[in-house]
Amino acid sequence: MTEFKTHIMVCGGTGCRASQSEKIRQNLNTAIQEYGLEDDVQVVMTGCFGFCEKGPVVKIIPDNTFYVQVKPEDADLIIQEHIIKGRKVSHLLYEDPKTKEMVSDSKHMDFYKKQIRIALRNCGFINPENIDEYIARDGYAALGKVLTEMTPEQVIAEMKQSGLRGRGGGGFPTGLKWEITRKSQNDQKYVVCNADEGDPGAFMDRSILEGDPNSVIEAMAICGYCIGANQGLVYIRAEYPLAIDRLRTALKQAREYGLLGKDILGTGFNFDIELRYGAGAFVCGEETALIHSMEGLRGEPTFKPPFPAVSGYKGKPTNVNNVETFANVPVIINKGANWFNKIGSEKSKGTKVFALAGKINNVGLIEVPMGTTLREVIYEIGGGIKDGKKFKAVQTGGPSGGCLTEKHLDTPIDFDNLIAAGSMMGSGGMIVMDEDSCMVSIAKFYLEFTLDESCGKCAPCRIGNKRLHEILNKITQGNGTKTDLDRLRLLGNVIKDCSLCGLGQTSPNPVLSTLTNFYNEYIDHVENHKCSAGQCKALLKYVIDPEICTGCTLCFRNCPVGAISGEKKSPHSIDQSLCIKCGACYEKCKFNAIRIA
């Protein structure tokens, strides 16, 4: 059996590959052979290090030396100097931007570790179907601590001190919410976990429930202790069968251990949790609609106040928190509010989990401290834009959020900054768009979602969004006018101003933010009837360049509607009145004679 003394890890993430990391690997292997080190050194391609900005990166194991911006021609030097002579190649080392020192040992540096996993601390580590593994990682220690050492007031004070804000999108201070519910006098109160995750592309809550259900159960019990509730409810969408399954298993095990039920840990505190299933209506993520749905009523929001903290489920004081919010709670109790509130930005403490999606290399679930910039998320953790295309926009906050642009890339992400930039945190969907995205179509896409998901209760959301969508449709069909753009803005603002619930109040955001940030693209659509991203079919025009066309007749033969004519061996042409813009000719042409005008 061979045992390599040294491993050289070359980043094979998409970003580094684009800067020739494959070539580096080849050169390293060539050098290894040259020096006869085949039995001692092995070169391995890895996944993304999340440090694409300084890529390509190379890491030497076991001494953990980290080289950045390595070029293929550096391979020989690395083998010669580092492997053979045992000397670090200093010019390839990473320079700490603060200390200006060269950093060599990646074990002791955090520069490429942009993420901190608090809510996701156990996801991917423990077997979610075995409560022992959760307990081994200090699970239920926080519950034990609050039940035996702290008064509810102390716990609430700790929560307030931590600065934790609701992760469902609203950003309401969690400790304050608990305090209000605690102060509502009633014989019966409820703790509700909102697991009705609904943003397109968002799956943070699902992952937490699937990977670490006990953290939510423990937090709900802690919350119950604080507010004076002995009953918890998890409102979870029926489309999450695995999460439901794992949650049920966890509840069963917790009950068997007596961590739920009567007289928990011999303290006299009783608490248990039931599941309630949602049918997948987006609006049921809104807490009043959620409560109505749990009561068996139509899932429609009602005006607040009264807030659920005063009158919620069955008219009783109810504390509703989202899954990710709860997942943070045991850590705060175990490690202390002052540990937690050192992470994050001034007004937004801790971390936020994002589901990174779209035209980005490292699609996935990430957890970053509040205050991380969009650039760090997109270019470092996310590994940059797919296929080396140009970044155009990033959409946060799901259908309630807005599209942010290049100029927002260095904005530190937190609740308030995103709102100031015209978007919002939302529950954590983050969708990256490249130059091929048409922002009018993107706005239309999000609005379609809202149209489907509007409950129909209030007029501005029910009818207003329909009209917004119709105007956008008109624009993408090439029939829009400049007046339509004014109408979009006017109507969008009224919908924001007048709608009943958060869904309606934020539904025009995708339209308004693109209108602000990409006004020229809208103008292009309505005045020049052009969609530069080539997404609006009705605005496309396929033309044959007579200079290039050889008259091979391939396009003629493939046109499904007979819009192409021309003599064999002489340039063809497309009858625009017949063309249905299917693009078949464009695909088939071997001479690139067909252009999109």
Add this chain to the structure above:
Amino acid sequence: MNTIKLTIDNKSVEAAQGTTILDAAASVGINIPTLCHMKLHDMSIENRPGGCRVCVVEVDGRRNLAPACVTEVTEGMNIKTHSIRVINARRTVTELILSDHPFDCLVCAKSGNCELQALAQKLGIREIHYKGEQSHYREDTSPAIIREMDKCILCRRCEMMCNEVQTVGVLSAINRGFITVVSPAFEMNLDHSVCTYCGQCVAVCPTGALTEVDHTGAVIRALSDPNKTVIVQTAPAVRAALGEEFGLEPGSLVTGKMAAALRQLGFDYVFDTDFAADLTIMEEGTELLSRLNKHLQGDKSVKLPILTSCCPAWVKFFEHQFPDLIDIPSTARSPQQMFGAIAKNYFANNIQVDRENLVVVSIMPCLAKKYECARDEFAEKGNPDVDFAITTRELAQLIKLANIDFNALPEEEFDNPLGESTGAGVIFGTTGGVIEAAVRTAYELHTGKPLPKIDFEELRGMEGIRHATIDFNGLDLNIGIAHGLGNARKLLEDIRNGKSDFHAIEIMSCPGGCIGGGGQPYHHGDAEILKKRQEALYREDKSKPIRKSHENPYIKKIYEEFLGHPLSEISHHLLHTEYFDRSKK
């Protein structure tokens, strides 16, 4: 309760804690427009989903506009109800609602009475800037109610009446987003549902989405048919409301003008349902006494309480919802149907007209009466006892159509023999009236003594559920009263659970009784109108020379000539009915 100081449109306002901006503004003469909101003051009926967003106002320091109907005032609030931001929003929202509404105002049944139309006018809407697809739904016609949901603006008032007030539970919003509509479950037709046709949905609908089935055409055809003798009966509540359709103050009594108008319309005989109400009291009162006496003698097969049965919506309600209790209500038919049976079996003979050629029209404050007269058991060989039931509103329409200057009409009398009535018959039109009328007669029949006082104030009022104990010469008779089917449900559940100690209960489906019926002129949420109609009926009762049903000379005569005595064989056949278990339908 704390007083809160705030400012609305630069006016200082003081309001009690818990007051909405809408009410606080109204207290200083600022009338913020509303559409979905409706509140029947003092009747605990309120619809405020906060859905139409027409009542939005600007509140200093608030991010978005606040709906005035649901937002409570807070200390130091500074509110603007007509800033440019508010006006723009309010008009835009109204335009949006109009953009999803048919533009057939000129031919709409609700034209002139439509709250959406009035709003558009108030806001000066002259153009709809946002045009687009409109929602289309299948029209649904039942025996009493037409649903044209294209005209629905989703105010949800009907839903609130159907579910919260009436607890019938037929109407609710279904679907989501733009295609949301109020409908029976699975978009079934109303006549396949447990709808009672109480018509309270129609009574509160701000637009033409819910209207009554119009029988005025059929009535005109009958009146113009020389082979037909057309007679009319008018329900007690009609005379206290019809005037409103001609600009008279709510609570104006137009009994005489109404009789004159009907005569001018061409009815051959103008009769009064009040006569049949007196007849009802004879039958129902006797039934009550008979059941009471048997019960007191220890006959366990006789059940108490006895429930009134004048209200067809109520009858349909218990047939669907309480089929286990269908032997409790009185078997007496409603006055409308008693009148029909007497007209076609007694009066027709008197005037030597074939049943088929006698057309009985009734003017009712009610939509369920349209359904009632179509019930199979109230017809002989396919010929109904009552041919057409039209509403107070439809009558007003007929009067206008016949070019009659209603307000200039003289006061005329009803015809005899079916037009003579007592004060007891008149008060059938209000909650508490039927049982008061019954008590007046039952007391004297039971005790053989004259009543010490005729007015039973303890039975009157607008409380949803009322009870009183009447001393029947040493016997304490426990009387219950409920109006609104939700209140009725509570009393019925008590009976079902053996917790009821009433001897007799009066139930009317509509809040306020027939004066608030689904066929009355629209009250547009003003509960004062209902109260004034109620006062009018008590006023009419007081002015009547005879105020006890059993003293009506024509009632005495009909028993002498035709019926024999209450609960006789022929009464049983013509004036009583049976009920059906509809729960499994």
Add this chain to the structure above:
Amino acid sequence: MEKVKSLADLKKIRDEVQSRIRLRENSDRPEKLVQIKVAMATCGIASGAKETLNTFVEELELQAIDAVITQTGCMGYCYAEPTVEVTLPGKDPLVFGYVDKTKALEIIEKYIKKQELVDGIIPVTYKTIDE
């Protein structure tokens, strides 16, 4: 399961499980105590994690390699699903991405049996709460 009646009971369970894990990790019989975690959240399963899990179970049994194979939640690397974490005794855990059947067999052959690294390692790019 016996009820956890007090905080002391809870700590006892924690310590027991922890020492069990430590025993596993620091064993002196390296080839026999391999620990494999397959990310089995919805995203992983959708990308074929079940087949990956089965491959490990069957192949390791066939080759009589004593390993503890468990499922775990989402590791967050959706772009590289299915993902698998392999911990050889005495070594830091390594996460591999795109582990289909072929890759699983390669991991067994090269990494588990020979401690030879294979392509597709996903570097740890985050801090834990204990760092």
